[in-house]
Amino acid sequence: MDFAPRVKEDNPDPRIACALLLDTSYSMSGSPMEELNAGFQLFCQEVHDDDLTAKRAEIAVITFGGMARVEIPFTEGRDLQPKPLQPSGNTPMGAAIDLGLNQIEARKTEYKAAGLEYYRPWLFVLSDGEPTDGPVFTAAVQRLRAVEAARGVTVFGIGVGSQVNMSALGQLSGERTPIRLQGVSFREFFSWLSRSLSSASSSNAFGSSDSSAVDQQIPLPSPAGWAAV
Amino acid sequence: MWKIIGGSIAGSSHTRENKGCDDANNWVVAGSTVCLTVADGAGSKPQAARGSRLAVDTVQKLAFNQPTCAPDVWLHEVFGEVHRELDREANGDGLPRQHFAATLAIAVLIGDQLAIGQVGDTVVVVGGPAGYTTIDPAGHGEYANETDFITHSDWAARLRMTVCPAEAVDAIFLSTDGLRYKILDDLTAAKPYEPFFTDLAEFARTDGSDNAAIERFLSTVDDQTGDDKTLVVAVRT
Structure with missing residues (x-):
């Protein structure tokens, strides 16, 4: 005897917003920028190919090279398209952080208005240098740390190349130490990111309190393959 | 008399990662006591x-x-007692109690009173002449994947409890969060999706309906989550 009840078919999926803040300053010229573009193209493909990630992950790309700008506003994984990035100018990382936080906050407001459930957003900062917008950077770090402490965002700092100021990246989070990218292994990084979004998209049940903030993070795949030791 | 059927199955995301089922369920009919229980072990805990x-x-x-x-x-x-038992078990293994984190819903009928207690994002719906009602839906925090567990040191403050006269109820449904998308009409308001509960109550009253049929349904329904799924239903016959 079989049981085939009517079930609700059109409840909306929960969302996970992921903002990628990418350093496109002039020092990224040549092979780093080529690998970054190739890695992001691969990432778009992998996000499309994973059913849950395609529906649930929303990606935004913000670049900082000369100026901070929103290259790709928050876009559902299934609609994400690669966009070749060009290097130029200096490294206004602080302005990019502000822009990233603004985008995330606006997106959360839209989720609430639409009655969508969502997970804690992710914010990645990838840089090969150091911030050139001193006071803006200092203020942006303060803002970012406050949002992180209020559990408003999970922050990941990724250092690229030998000139990167890891201690500046280290200021971005009180919970996670920045990771140094092995060479220009952007493809491996982006592949890890799509797998991480996949596990986040199918994640369930984390404690609301009674444990440290770090303990409540979604368990992610190992970054071995792109992280320098 | 009450007839009770139910089951739990591992979700597709658990199967893919070679994890078993973190949900559990059971029920007892002893004398005039009817007790239904479902629990969902926190997927993030070992x-x-x-x-x-x-x-x-x-x-x-x-x-x-x-x-x-x-x-x-x-x-x-x-x-x-559940909280203390989990604490003893964790201590025995030298592990933090949080490793055993689980949500828990219990519906118990003693005499002419029905009480329903829940910690975490379980779903309990009761049916009667007045239709179907979700009991104390979990008001989760800002994020969809966060909830409360019985292992919390302050579990008592997180316990949601409702008592009602048993005579007003002729069907009781318990589920873990894995089925939320399919059985709630509105996730925010946690309104029951009535066609599902109508069909389930009718099926449970049919001669020959059994746990295996519930498990087959749970294995085949596309739940949008890949999470473990559990359903226990008790109907007056």
Whole structure:
């Protein structure tokens, strides 16, 4: 005897917003920028190919090279398209952080208005240098740390190349130490990111309190393959 | 008389990662006591399956004693005992209690009173002449994947409890969060999706309906989550 009840078919999926803040300053010229573009193209493909990630992950790309700008506003994984990035100018990382936080906050407001459930957003900062917008950077770090402490965002700092100021990246989070990218292994990084979004998209049940903030993070795949030791 | 059927199955995301089922369920009919339990071990915790199993087994043991006190008083003691039992188990293994984190819902009928207690994002719906109602839906925090667990040191403050006259109820449904998308009409308001509960109550009353049919349904329904799924239904016959 079989049981085939009517079930609700059109409840909306929960969302996970992921903002990628990418350093496109002039020092990224040549092979780093080529690998970054190739890695992001691969990432778009992998996000499309994973059913849950395609529906649930929303990606935004913000670049900082000369100026901070929103290259790709928050876009559902299934609609994400690669966009070749060009290097130029200096490294206004602080302005990019502000822009990233603004985008995330606006997106959360839209989720609430639409009655969508969502997970804690992710914010990645990838840089090969150091911030050139001193006071803006200092203020942006303060803002970012406050949002992180209020559990408003999970922050990941990724250092690229030998000139990167890891201690500046280290200021971005009180919970996670920045990771140094092995060479220009952007493809491996982006592949890890799509797998991480996949596990986040199918994640369930984390404690609301009674444990440290770090303990409540979604368990992610190992970054071995792109992280320098 | 009550007829009870139910089951739990591992979700597709758990199967893909070679994890078993972190959900557990069971029920007891002893004298005039009817007690239904579902638990969902926290997917992010290493001992989640043991946590949910032990929680359900602990409730079973206590329900077999055929409690005579008011059902809400009994439930409060039972939630406390589950918390202590998980604590003892964790201590015995030298592990943090949080590794055994689980959500827990219990519906107990003692005499002419029905009490329902829940910690975490379980779903309990009751049906009667007035239609179907979700009991104390979990008001989760900002994020969809966060909830409360019975292992919390302050579990008592997180316990949601409702008592109602048993005569107003002729069907009781318990589920873990894995089925939310399919059985709630509105996730925010946690309104029951009535066609599902109508169909389920009717099926449960049909001769020959059994646990295996519930498990087959749970294995085949596209739940949008890949999470473990559990359903227990009790109907008056």
